[in-house]
Amino acid sequence: MPELATRKARRGDELLVRIESFDARGRGVGTAGDASVRVRHAVPGETVRARVLRRRRNEIDGVVLERVAPSPLAVAPRCEHFGSCGGCSFQDLAYAAQLAGKRRLVESAFARLADAVVEPVLPAPRTFGYRNKMEFAFGSRRWIHASEPAGAPSGFALGLHAASLFHKVIDVRGCAIQSPAADRILAAAREIAIDLGLAPWDVYAHTGLLRYLVVRVAATTGEILVALVTSADAPEAVERFARALLARDLGITTLVHGVNPRPADTAIAERERVLFGPGWIREELAGVVFALSSSSFFQTNTLAAEELVALVRAEAALSGREIVLDLYCGTGMLALSLARSAREVVGFEISAAAVADARGNAERNGIGNARFHLGDVIDGIAAMPAGARPDVLLLDPPRAGLHPALFASLFALAATRSVYVSCNPVAAARDVERFLAAGWRLDRVRPIDLFPHTPHVECVIALSRDG
Numbered sequence: 001m002p003e004l005a006t007r008k009a010r011r012g013d014e015l016l017v018r019i020e021s022f023d024a025r026g027r028g029v030g031t032a033g034d035a036s037v038r039v040r041h042a043v044p045g046e047t048v049r050a051r052v053l054r055r056r057r058n059e060i061d062g063v064v065l066e067r068v069a070p071s072p073l074a075v076a077p078r079c080e081h082f083g084s085c086g087g088c089s090f091q092d093l094a095y096a097a098q099l100a101g102k103r104r105l106v107e108s109a110f111a112r113l114a115d116a117v118v119e120p121v122l123p124a125p126r127t128f129g130y131r132n133k134m135e136f137a138f139g140s141r142r143w144i145h146a147s148e149p150a151g152a153p154s155g156f157a158l159g160l161h162a163a164s165l166f167h168k169v170i171d172v173r174g175c176a177i178q179s180p181a182a183d184r185i186l187a188a189a190r191e192i193a194i195d196l197g198l199a200p201w202d203v204y205a206h207t208g209l210l211r212y213l214v215v216r217v218a219a220t221t222g223e224i225l226v227a228l229v230t231s232a233d234a235p236e237a238v239e240r241f242a243r244a245l246l247a248r249d250l251g252i253t254t255l256v257h258g259v260n261p262r263p264a265d266t267a268i269a270e271r272e273r274v275l276f277g278p279g280w281i282r283e284e285l286a287g288v289v290f291a292l293s294s295s296s297f298f299q300t301n302t303l304a305a306e307e308l309v310a311l312v313r314a315e316a317a318l319s320g321r322e323i324v325l326d327l328y329c330g331t332g333m334l335a336l337s338l339a340r341s342a343r344e345v346v347g348f349e350i351s352a353a354a355v356a357d358a359r360g361n362a363e364r365n366g367i368g369n370a371r372f373h374l375g376d377v378i379d380g381i382a383a384m385p386a387g388a389r390p391d392v393l394l395l396d397p398p399r400a401g402l403h404p405a406l407f408a409s410l411f412a413l414a415a416t417r418s419v420y421v422s423c424n425p426v427a428a429a430r431d432v433e434r435f436l437a438a439g440w441r442l443d444r445v446r447p448i449d450l451f452p453h454t455p456h457v458e459c460v461i462a463l464s465r466d467g
C-alpha cells in the first residue's frame with residue numbers, strides 16, 4: 001500500500017478505512033486523514049481496503065478492494081440478488097444498526113439548529129415483505145453473475161435494473177422486500193412470456209414488446225393489481241398473456257394493460273385499458289379505504305404508513321374543531337385519515353390525477369369535510385380568502401422541500417401548529433430554519449423507517465408558535 005503520511009490520498013491510491021456510518025445514498029462512510037471517505041457496499045463497523053476513485057477537496061469516493069475486518073453488525077442478506085440489485089443497500093447490516101445510522105443522518109442534518117432533539121427512529125412493523133408495489137422491467141440484456149458459466153442464456157430477463165449497470169436487468173427469482181404473492185406472479189409472468197415467445201424490450205434498440213410488469217398487493221385487503229406495460233397495443237399477444245396469467249390462479253383481482261411507445265424507460269403508460277376486474281384495488285389505512293389504480297400514488301409500505309399517520313395525528317392534536325390545511329396532499333392520505341378528527345381539511349396538490357383520486361376516496365368513504373384544490377400550492381395558499389383561519393398545517397413536500405416563495409404566505413396564516421413530513425432531512429432542516437427565524441418553535445423531530453434496508457428515512461417534525 002502506498003505511503004500516505006506525507007501527502008493527501010488521490011485517485012488510484014489504496015486506503016485502509018474503518019467504516020463508521022453511512023450516507024444518504026447508502027455508502028459506508030469513514031475517514032482518512034482529514035478527508036471523509038465514501039465507499040459503496042461497505043457497512044458500519046467493518047474495515048476495508050479501498051481504492052480512491054476520485055477526490056473533491058476533503059471528500060473521497062472509494063471502492064472496496066478487500067474486506068479486512070468484518071463488522072460485528074453484519075448479518076447474512078436474505079435475498080440471493082443482494083449486492084447486484086439496485087433495490088436494497090443494507091440487507092447485510094443488522095436492523096438496529098440501520099436505524100442507528102438513519103438517526104445519525106437526521107441528527108447531522110439538524111445539527112446546525114440549536115436545541116433540535118432527534119428522537120430514535122421508529123422501526124418499521126415489518127422489515128421484509130413490506131412493499132405493496134414493485135415495478136419489474138423486462139429486458140433483452142440479462143445481467144450475468146460472475147459465478148455463471150460462460151454462454152449462459154442472456155436474452156431475456158424480468159426483474160430489476162442492476163445497481164451498477166442500468167441497461168442490464170437482473171432476472172429476479174425472489175424479492176425479499178415484496179410479498180410472496182408478488183414473487184409467484186413474477187415467476188409465472190416470466191414463464192408465460194418465454195412460452196409465448198414474446199420479445200422483451202431492448203433499451204438501446206427500442207425494440208421488443210414487453211416493457212414492465214407492475215405488481216400491487218394491498219397489505220390490508222390482499223387484493224392484487226397487475227399491470228402489463230408494452231411498447232405497442234398488440235391486443236392478441238397481450239390477451240394470450242393475460243389469459244395464461246389469470247389461469248394460474250395467483251389471486252390477481254384486476255389486470256390492466258398499459259402502452260408506453262416512447263423510448264423513455266418508464267412504467268408510466270400513455271394509455272391503459274382494463275382487461276380483468278375493476279382496474280383498481282382497495283387498501284385500508286387509518287380507517288379509510290383507498291382505491292389504487294396502477295398509477296395512483298400511495299405509500300409503498302402500508303403498515304409503516306399507518307404508523308406515520310399515527311405520528312402526524314399525535315402531533316396535530318386535533319380536537320374536532322380545527323381547520324387543517326394539507327399542503328402537497330397527493331391522494332389525500334393525511335387529509336382523509338385526519339378528516340374525521342377535524343372540522344374541515346383542505347388539500348392542495350398539483351397533480352390532477354392525485355386530486356381526482358383524493359376526491360374519489362373522500363366520496364367513497366363518506367368523508368364530507370375534505371376539499372381538494374388542484375394547482376400549485378403557492379397560488380392556492382396565496383389565494384386563501386382573508387377570513388380563512390386555519391389552525392393546523394400539514395406539509396409533505398417533494399424531496400426538494402418547501403418552495404421558497406411559499407414561506408411568506410404560509411407565515412401570514414393564523415395557524416399555530418405545523419406538522420412537516422419529510423423524506424429529505426437536509427431539505428427539512430433548511431426549511432425548519434426558516435420557521436424558527438419567523439418565530440416558530442421546533443418541538444420534536446420524530447424519524448420513522450418506511451424503507452428497511454435502504455438509506456431512506458422519513459421524519460415527522462412538529463412546529464408551533466403562540467397564537
Ligand SMILES: C[S@@+](CC[C@H](N)C(=O)[O-])C[C@H]1O[C@@H](n2cnc3c(N)ncnc32)[C@H](O)[C@@H]1O
Nearest residue numbers: 328329330331332333349350351376377396398
Ligand atoms: C411527498 S408527496 C405527498 C404525498 C401525500 N402526502 C400522500 O401521502 O399522498 C408530494 C406531493 O406534492 C405534489 N407537488 C409537488 N409540487 C407541488 C406544487 N408546487 N404544488 C402542489 N403540489 C405539489 C406532488 O404531486 C406530490 O403528490
